[in-house]
Amino acid sequence: MDKFFNAVRLDESLCKGCINCIKRCPTEAIRVRNGKAVITKKFCIDCGECIRICPHHAKLAYHDQIEILEQYEYTVALPAPSLYGQFNNLEDVNIILNGLKCLGFDDVYEVSGAAELVSDMSRKYVAEHMEQWPIISSACPSVVRLIRVRFPNLIDYLLPIKAPIDLAASLAREKAMKLTGLPSEKIGIIFISPCPAKVSAVKTPLGIDKSEVDGVLSIKDIYPRLVSCMNAVENREDLEDLTISGKIGISWGGTGGEADGLLTDSYLAADGIENVIRVLEDLEDQKFTKLQFIELNACHGGCVGGVLTVENPFVAKVKLKRLRKYMPVARKHITSAEAFHGFWTEQVEYEPVFKLGEDMIESIAMIAKVEELCQKFPGLDCGSCGAPTCKALAEDVVRGVANENDCIHLFRQYIHKISDEISMLDKTGRIQNPE
């Protein structure tokens, strides 16, 4: 699998070639070329901002369809905690979990349960690794991808513990194999996801060799069918108790939830990709070194703000709060067998994708050329050339993927110059003698 796989795709037939997505992309990964938005895969961190902003709905997230269940003999649904914030007047998480079974799954394993185990492990890890403070959360795949391409100095600060979904997948598979006696390949572990970044994290994981998740469905896609299933099971007397998590696990669905689970005040929690970048920039300059933990979520509000969710993230957070009110603090605690599954097994490597030249000398010449072009361009950042800023166009020109005259302002000057020259020609096509 390509190490720069991404889940954000374009429906060319819907793309009008406007500049909304190129301006919004936090890594300047999109250009409009020949009237269509093109993503440079290695720059994309799958944050989904372009999906959010596109007024023509031309940006899509690649994910699996419910038919994937047919590929397996036994399937387990892994609902993200953010799913619980999507429903009105929900009193009992079991209605969702039983609803998922009614939708066609054989079993359910709450990701929030695994999240409590991750909280347990993180608490211990943070306390024992002062030299690594402030430790940066690795649960949001967009953030890990961003750090991998833009913040090499911060890679060592990443929490080397699996995201709840990956731990949940390992534990759910183990449980299903024990229960059914089926071989691993006949069991389908399916994540119900709030975001496309999780799709990429499953296809090309960072920190682990292979994800145990077999498929990813979007919350948005299954929502209508799930709601009818939930209505069908709601009043059942024999509602099965499938819950395995408490407050700490459910809280992972919103900003600050992961950090709260560490039971320390010495943390910072930032959400929204532009805020995340600011925090990482400051961290890189060592502006705050006294904190123990940094929680970062690419989406505003945390996972409830994912582009594959249905509910307004702030409303979803209120619903989560209401739902967890009478829950115990935590219901899952780590055992040594579970901790065995919990740690990263692979190093995250720096990918210098934004590097300009092959070596320093070439890069210096290229930067000098970029500076020169920036002086020449009007500095309007109008996006008409297909690049988000004049500087981005200058870099594209230097990389050899765009032309100076892609700038409509420079092009206009060029046309004026030519038309002046043409007007100087006499009927025979010779340049008139100005005298």
Added chain:
Amino acid sequence: MINYITLTYQVSGDDFTRAGEASSDVKSKLKQMGVSPEMVRKVAISMYEGEINMVIHAHGGIIKVTISPHEILMVLEDQGPGIPDVEKAMQAGYSTAPENIRSLGFGAGMGLPNMKKYTDEMDIKTKIGVGTTVTMKVKL
């Protein structure tokens, strides 16, 4: 073929929201040049400290950064009040920052010591009432 580039930045005084813009730009350019993360870190930290000092003490100034394959030279020049006792200013924890600056999280007295720590060479030329020029070098 040119094998160095000089970047010039005007740093405006008393505007904390803009402090760090110059060092942030240098940081992103060094990454584009493929400079090793460790060296980027040294330059980013030392230049940011210097830039902040210019804003706090000297009402801004000019920073010139010359990048070549063997070294990065940073020259920070201001027309501020000058440093009365350089030796004292170099001591860790020594600070003259007023309370309103400290409350912003600045002025812990680690600026100059950190600049020295993260660079290979550092030189301060200062004259009371005329200004200060700090020259720092990071060898690649």
